[in-house]
Amino acid sequence: MNFTSKRALLITPFYMLFEFFLLKYIFLLLGGIDEAYILILTFFIGLIHFMPLIFESKKSRGITRFLTVIDGIWMWASLMFLMDIVFIYIVARFIALPFEVILILLLIVPVVGIYNYWKGHNLVVHEKTIELANLERDISIAHLSDIHFGSLRHRKIIRDIADRLNDLDCDLAIISGDLADGTSIVEPDDFMAFRNVGVPVVFTPGNHDFYLGIDDVIAACRKAGIIVLDNQSMEFGCLNIHGITFSFDDQSKPELDEFLIKRDLTNVLIYHVPYYWEEFSEMGFDVQLSGHTHGGQFYPAVWFGNLIFKYNKGLFKNDLGRYLHVTTGIGATATPMRWGTDSEIVVLRLKRF
Numbered sequence: 001m002n003f004t005s006k007r008a009l010l011i012t013p014f015y016m017l018f019e020f021f022l023l024k025y026i027f028l029l030l031g032g033i034d035e036a037y038i039l040i041l042t043f044f045i046g047l048i049h050f051m052p053l054i055f056e057s058k059k060s061r062g063i064t065r066f067l068t069v070i071d072g073i074w075m076w077a078s079l080m081f082l083m084d085i086v087f088i089y090i091v092a093r094f095i096a097l098p099f100e101v102i103l104i105l106l107l108i109v110p111v112v113g114i115y116n117y118w119k120g121h122n123l124v125v126h127e128k129t130i131e132l133a134n135l136e137r138d139i140s141i142a143h144l145s146d147i148h149f150g151s152l153r154h155r156k157i158i159r160d161i162a163d164r165l166n167d168l169d170c171d172l173a174i175i176s177g178d179l180a181d182g183t184s185i186v187e188p189d190d191f192m193a194f195r196n197v198g199v200p201v202v203f204t205p206g207n208h209d210f211y212l213g214i215d216d217v218i219a220a221c222r223k224a225g226i227i228v229l230d231n232q233s234m235e236f237g238c239l240n241i242h243g244i245t246f247s248f249d250d251q252s253k254p255e256l257d258e259f260l261i262k263r264d265l266t267n268v269l270i271y272h273v274p275y276y277w278e279e280f281s282e283m284g285f286d287v288q289l290s291g292h293t294h295g296g297q298f299y300p301a302v303w304f305g306n307l308i309f310k311y312n313k314g315l316f317k318n319d320l321g322r323y324l325h326v327t328t329g330i331g332a333t334a335t336p337m338r339w340g341t342d343s344e345i346v347v348l349r350l351k352r353f
Contacts, residue, residue: 016046022078025085029102045074056151056184057212068151068183072335076116076298080109083300116298116337123160123330125168127347128315130323132286135266135352136238142173142199143346145272145291146329148208150181152336155190161330161345162193165201170347172199172236175226176289177206177246177272179217181331186216191224200236202227204243206272206292208333214247229270233260242285243270246292256283266350274311274326281322287350288324295328298339313341 020042027033049071052064084105091097142165149158165173180186194201203226209217221228229243240262244254253276261267261284269280274290281288295313296305305312309326316324325348328341 012046012050015049016042019045019078022082022085026081026106029085029088029106045071048074052151053183058185060151060154060184060187065151065154065184069336072152072332073113073117073337076335076337077109077113080112081106084109112339113337116339120332120336120338120343123164123343123345125164125345125347126342127349128325129349129351130287130315130325131321131351131353132266133321133353134286135350138352139237139239139350140170141268141289141348141350142168142170143176143289143325143327143348144173144330144344145176145289145327146178146206146208146294146331146333147175148178148181148329148331148333149186149190150183150331152181152183153331154184155193157331158191159193162197164345165197165199168345168347170199173197173201174241174268174270174289175201175203176270176291176327177204178208178291178329178331179203179205179221180209180212181333182208182211185212186220188216188220188223191220191226194221194224194226200227201225202229202234202236202241202243202270204229204270204272205245205247207246207248210247210249235262235265238266239268240265241268241270246272253279256280258283261285274309274324277311277316277324278318281318281320281324286322287348288322290324290326291329293326293328294333295326295341297328297332297341298335298337302340 020038023038023041027038048067052068055064088097088102088105147157147161203221205214218228227234230245233240233242242260267285269285269288271288271290273292277288293305293309293312296302311324311326313326313328327346328344330343332338
């Protein structure tokens with residue numbers, strides 16, 4: 001049984017229990033409903049959650065991808081409704097809330113949801129400048145991460161990214177992990193849109209790329225002409241680029257040899273997670289490119305992201321004049337919603353000073 005199926009079997013019963021009580025309290029606020037109807041709704045919610053996780057791991061289909069999107073939107077809405085209900089009950093302890101006010105508070109969730117869904121699908125381009133003393137010439141890197149190709153976002157997201165990359169003024173593109181989501185199988189032709197990108201595309205795997213088989217992901221990359229750096233290095237002009245593969249099977253600090261650093265070149269490290277920057281910087285890497293955090297993806301998770309990750313999103317510079325860039329990514333995990341973060345490609349302008 002693969003990781004996705006195991007996760008489905010483990011999570012679904014608890015998810016259905018949560019949904020039952022959530023629906024019960026929502027309907028209580030709206031005047032009440034027979035619990036038999038709540039049980040039926042809970043059953044269908046659990047089915048919509050469980051079935052795509054099982055079938056998408058074998059073959060991706062439009063209907064199961066559609067159900068995955070519905071499930072993801074509802075999971076986000078469930079969290080928002082939970083916070084809404086807690087707020088209503090706290091306020092109601094002090095003042096009596098008219099039914100109309102309660103209804104408006106509950107309707108805020110779908111209204112905000114429309115914006116969240118649009119935000120999660122609106123791909124934007126940001127530019128940031130990195131100044132390096134040891135850079136031979138100016139060079140531009142399109143940094144992208146966490147595409148999460150899968151059941152929520154399928155081939156269209158690959159086509160959209162490829163089209164956008166061709167519109168950019170950059171010398172190469174680097175994907176710092178989680179090209180695949182692990183919610184649907186990766187077929188050999190799924191990334192073929194990248195073959196039409198006019199600059200080299202480099203990819204180093206992250207944790208999600210392993211969930212349904214890293215071999216399928218790498219095979220699809222190579223068929224699409226994507227350069228895979230799986231604990232490997234390459235030179236590109238004045239850059240020495242090294243990619244460290246990250247998976248949850250081994251989260252220990254990578255042991256790197258000093259010979260990986262090319263003192264006559266600018267050294268770029270691709271590592272999916274924004275960890276060990278201080279150590280890699282001391283070692284001699286001038287720029288580290290990471291993702292993984294999604295910047296929290298949406299509120300209130302954004303606030304927790306800032307607490308959990310020392311470097312949650314953005315561009316950081318240390319006293320050695322070396323940089324870490326953590327992108328908020330392009331795709332999404334579990335739910336196709338964003339709020340407070342961008343679905344972004346970041347063009348990093350490396351400039352000599």
